[in-house]
Amino acid sequence: MQQPSSLTIPTDQALLSARGITVGFGSKLILDGLDLDVFRGEVLGVVGASGTGKSVLLRTILGLNKRQAGQLILFGHDKDQLGAKEQISIEKRMGVLFQHGALFSSLTVLQNIQVPMREYLSLPQRLMDELAISKIEMVGLKPDAAHKYPSELSGGMIKRAALARALALDPALVFLDEPTSGLDPIGAADFDDLILTLRKSLGLTVFMVTHDLDSLYNACDRVAVLSDKKVLTSGTMTQLQTFDHPWVKRYFCGTRAVRQWDGSE
């Protein structure tokens, strides 16, 4: 689909830059002056203790939570300066897999994938069916999954169906909120492989909130650590191993993490 020329995707800069993001609920501040960049083509892992605001950050970037302050540059454009049409054009370039999948229980997998298509595109049903089937194949689900309801799917199938929905509009930037939570280690590793395959074949940029050390080691190019309402640091897993902060040391050099390094180095 042709995009307005003013909204071409830059090749040499961050697809997403957050500057000074501040978000609170009532008197409780969750994010306070947070800065973060997501670069084109990378898989960025976002980690932090439970309740540090990872999902709040994701929802804020998507416009689902209100910012009290800060600037969001999406695809090189200040979100607050965009007109309604340009906002929609930006929204179409972003896909999201919410925690637990968040599929509509009354819709089949095929119909779930078509929800964003119906919202943003005006296509004949036959074409939407073909597109949805192609997304189902892309995420490694069997064609018969198309007509199943979420209650008929395994946890791994739900994640894949939710990913297919996130890919419905051929986004450039995909947000994944704990995509491997609840999956067995083999299912989780398969999902990581799928992310890397899709990144390669579709040129996706991925923002992935995760607690899964395996995913961080195997799928992420860079990891951003949320703490004290900000991004405390970001870097490769090797760089984070030497970062001097009690939580970061415990997280990346604790017994669970050491087990990973033993296996990979």
Ligand SMILES: Nc1ncnc2c1ncn2[C@@H]1O[C@H](COP(=O)(O)OP(=O)(O)OP(=O)(O)O)[C@@H](O)[C@H]1O
């Ligand atoms: N709509 C809301 N209203 C009030 N408080 C909220 C709202 N959304 C999130 N919070 C609060 O913001 C804080 C951060 O929540 P968030 O879900 O972002 O944490 P998280 O880092 O993703 O945690 P986890 O790793 O456990 O998923 C929590 O204290 C949560 O209760």
